[in-house]
Amino acid sequence: MVAKIIAVSNQKGGVGKTTVSMQLAGAVVRRKLRVLVVDADPQGTAVRWASSAEDEQIFPVSVVGLSAANGKVHREIIKFVNDYDLIIIDCPPAVDSLVPQSALLVADLVLVPLIPSPLDLWAAVGIKQIIENISQFNEGLKSRLILNQCQPRTILVKESREILSQFGIELLKTKLQQRQVYRQCAAFGQTVHTLKKSTDAIYEIEALTDEVLSLFNSTGIN
DSSP: OOOEEEEEOOSSSSSOHHHHHHHHHHHHHTTTOOEEEEEOSTTOHHHHHHHTSOTTSOOSSEEEEOGGGGGGHHHHHHTTTTTOSEEEEEOOOOTTOSHHHHHHHHOSEEEEEEOSSHHHHHHHHHHHHHHHHHTTTOTTOEEEEEEOSBOTTOHHHHHHHHHHTTSSSEEOSOOOBOOHHHHHHHHHTOOHHHHOOOHHHHHHHHHHHHHHHHTTGGGTOO
């Protein structure tokens, strides 16, 4: 089966693209699917995350760095589609980078992580424009927003949901809370499932995985 491809992208840094990419990958692989993470960010955060794991408990998903391919990263990703069920691309935040546009050319879905703050909501306009432009060439491209680093029971989260309902890109029901365990996972090269320090974090990553995979059920991924 040819792999489904998810690009995790936003022009603003610090919104949790790598966290979403790595945690989603770690949850999907537990469902007996073959998963690859492509680190397309020159900072190499996903590669460093995976390489931080101890030899006794390596990161459960293969991670490859392809940032050097720049605007041709889509050509490199295509080489892997027959070897995996799902490929997740961790895109760089730079406004002038050609990588997000290239990744979206071959993606089936783009996830746009957002922090519920006015600055982050304003910055999302840029990636929305990129998605709209690429959709002219990749007509099957789906897009979803995901709220990340949310403070529970805050007015700002509620207001962000209301604003984003008019944004033009559908918002996932699942939101990720601001949790220390996500930073710990990066430090130890693990996921919330393998670190086993927060059942609440595992629950929300499982909910995110269910919601994302449900978008593919009618197009081939189980």
